[in-house]
Amino acid sequence: MKGLLTLGIACTALLTACSGAVVCSAVGGPSVSGVIVDYHAVLARHPGRPLVVRVCVRTTDQACVHRRVQPHSGSGSIFAGRGIVSDATPAEVQVRITDATGHALVDESTTVTPHLSEVNGPDCPPHAWIARVTAA
Numbered sequence: 001m002k003g004l005l006t007l008g009i010a011c012t013a014l015l016t017a018c019s020g021a022v023v024c025s026a027v028g029g030p031s032v033s034g035v036i037v038d039y040h041a042v043l044a045r046h047p048g049r050p051l052v053v054r055v056c057v058r059t060t061d062q063a064c065v066h067r068r069v070q071p072h073s074g075s076g077s078i079f080a081g082r083g084i085v086s087d088a089t090p091a092e093v094q095v096r097i098t099d100a101t102g103h104a105l106v107d108e109s110t111t112v113t114p115h116l117s118e119v120n121g122p123d124c125p126p127h128a129w130i131a132r133v134t135a136a
Contacts, residue, residue: 022122022123022124023121024120024121024124024125025119025120025121025124026120031127031128032082033081033082033086033128033129033130034057034079034080034081034082034084034085034128034129034130034131035055035057035079035080035085035091035114035131035132035133036077036078036130036131036133037053037055037078037079037080037093037132037133037134037135038076038077038132038133038134038135039051039053039077039078039095039106039135040076041134041136042097042105042106043075043076046105048071048072049099050070050071050100051068051069051097051098051099051100052067052069052097052098052099052102053066053067053068053069053078053095053096053097054066054094054095054098055078055080055096056080056093057080057081057084057085057092058084058091058094059084059085059089059090059091059092062084063082063084064080065078080093081093081131085129085130085131087114088113088114088115088116088129089114090111090113091111091113091114091131092109092111093109093110093111093112093131093133094108094109095107095109095133095135097135106135108135110133112131112132112133114129114130114131115129115130115131116128116129117129117130
């Protein structure tokens with residue numbers, strides 16, 4: 001039985017390769033384009049303090065997200081730019097992180113170029129344009 005299974009897998013692989021069909025995995029991944037901002041380092045420097053994270057992403061339009069982060073919430077990243085990032089057009093990302101009193105811990109901006117994410121293989125959905133920023 002094991003030999004038949006191996007033969008069946010080999011034949012399927014050969015037929016797929018010869019037919020030129022695209023083989024996709026089912027790993028999954030981001031299906032929405034945008035910018036992922038990692039602020040774990042800021043949390044590590046200010047343990048036990050509530051923070052306010054604001055991220056704005058701008059290409060031809062601008063979108064901002066705002067999140068209050070409680071101590072030990074397990075958060076450490078925020079996704080922004082949904083509906084703004086749609087291709088490899090460079091995007092300006094502004095990150096402002098304050099403590100509960102409004103004191104700025106991070107206030108920086110940078111320009112990033114999104115890259116096409118095809119985690120299930122070339123020409124396999126989902127397709128998303130993703131950029132990453134690390135707030136320090």
